[in-house]
Amino acid sequence: xxxxxxxxxxxxxxxxxxxxxxxxxxxxxxxxxxxxxxxxxxxxxxxxxxxxxxxxxxxxxxxxxxxxxxxxxxxxxxxxxxxxxxxxxxxxxxxxxxxxxxxxxxxxxxxxxxxxxxxxxxxxxxxxxxxxxxxxxxxxxxxxxxxxxxxxxxxxxxxxxxxxxxxxxxxxxxxxxx
Numbered sequence: 001x002x003x004x005x006x007x008x009x010x011x012x013x014x015x016x017x018x019x020x021x022x023x024x025x026x027x028x029x030x031x032x033x034x035x036x037x038x039x040x041x042x043x044x045x046x047x048x049x050x051x052x053x054x055x056x057x058x059x060x061x062x063x064x065x066x067x068x069x070x071x072x073x074x075x076x077x078x079x080x081x082x083x084x085x086x087x088x089x090x091x092x093x094x095x096x097x098x099x100x101x102x103x104x105x106x107x108x109x110x111x112x113x114x115x116x117x118x119x120x121x122x123x124x125x126x127x128x129x130x131x132x133x134x135x136x137x138x139x140x141x142x143x144x145x146x147x148x149x150x151x152x153x154x155x156x157x158x159x160x161x162x163x164x165x166x167x168x169x170x171x172x173x174x175x176x177x178x
Contacts, residue, residue, distance in 0.1 A: 033061040033062060033063060033064055033068070033075070034061070034062055034063075034064045034160060035059065035060070035061060035160070035161060036059070036060045036061075036062055036075075036077075036158050036159065036160055037057070037058075037059050037158075037159045037160075037161060038056075038057070038058045038059070038060065038156045038157065038158050038159070039055070039056070039057050039156065039157055039159075040055070040056050040057075040058075040133075040154045040155055040156030040157065041053070041054075041055060041056075041154070041155045041156075042054040042055065042056055042081065042083055042135075042152065042153075042154050042155075043152050043153055043155070044083070044135065044137070044150040044151060044152025044153070045150060045151055045152055046085060046089065046148055046149070046150040047148075047149045047150070048148075049085045049087050049089045049148065050085050050086060050087055051085065051086060052083050052084070052085050052089075052150055052152070053083060053084065054081060054082050054083025054084060054091075055081070055082050055083075056079055056080065056081045056082075056154060056156070057079065057080050058077055058078065058079035058080075058097060058156075059077050059078055059079075060075050060076065060077030060097060060099060061075055061076060061077060062075035062099065063075065073100060073101055074098060074099060074100050075097075075098075075099040076096070076097060076098055076099065077096075077097045077099070078094070078095065078096060078097065079093075079094070079095045079096075079097050079106055079108070080092075080093070080094055080095075081093045081094075081095070081123075087115075088113075088114065088115040088116070089112070089113070089114050089115070089148070090112070090113040090114075091110055091111070091112050091113075091123065091139060091148075092110065092111045093108050093109065093110040093111075093123045093139075094108050094109060095107055095108025095123065095125070096108055102128055102129060102130060103127070103128040104125075104126075104127050104128070105124070105125070105126055105127075106123075106124070106125040106127075107122065107123065107124045107125075108122070108123060109121075109122060109123075110122060110123040110139055112139070112141050112144070112146075114141070114144070114146065117144070119141050119142060119143060119144045120141075120142050121139050121140050121141040121142050121144070122139070122140050122142070123137060123138070123139040123140075124137065124138045124139075125137040127154065129153075129154075130158075131155065131156060131157075131158075132153055132154075132155055133153055133154040133155075133156060134151075134152075134153050135150075135151070135152060135153060135154055136149075136150070136151050137149075137150045137151075
């Protein structure tokens with residue numbers, strides 16, 4: 001039971017750091033890119049395990065406008081995922097993301113707690129969309145002989161720290177020609 005409490009503490013600490021970042025009053029830019037913070041809910045079906053629900057928080061660098069998008073039409077970032085089923089399967093993944101126009105790939109190490117057993121694995125997600133994001137995820141549990149396939153959707157918000165949505169009065173619109 002102690003390991004379960006330490007997992008909960010770890011998740012709480014990571015989420016606390018992430019939400020502190022969301023509430024920060026500044027805007028970060030790098031070479032024509034804008035930081036997006038994307039919290040979301042995950043609702044999927046894991047074959048053999050049933051209905052799966054969870055949370056994802058991703059932080060991405062994406063092109064700032066159309067001119068940058070034409071030159072480099074991709075972004076990248078990190079994501080933290082936690083999901084669980086009603087049958088005793090819980091997964092936590094810290095992944096790297098590559099994002100194209102309305103599509104993306106994420107991969108990263110995964111901690112798996114399956115019916116009282118714990119092990120590590122690797123998870124791969126393929127997705128497409130903007131706010132409602134259909135996804136397929138494959139997770140391989142190292143040394144367990146188990147793999148998991150899930151399909152479903154993420155429901156995400158896309159927040160820009162320090163934008164007109166967040167307070168400094170500057171508005172970014174991909175349709176503005178500067």
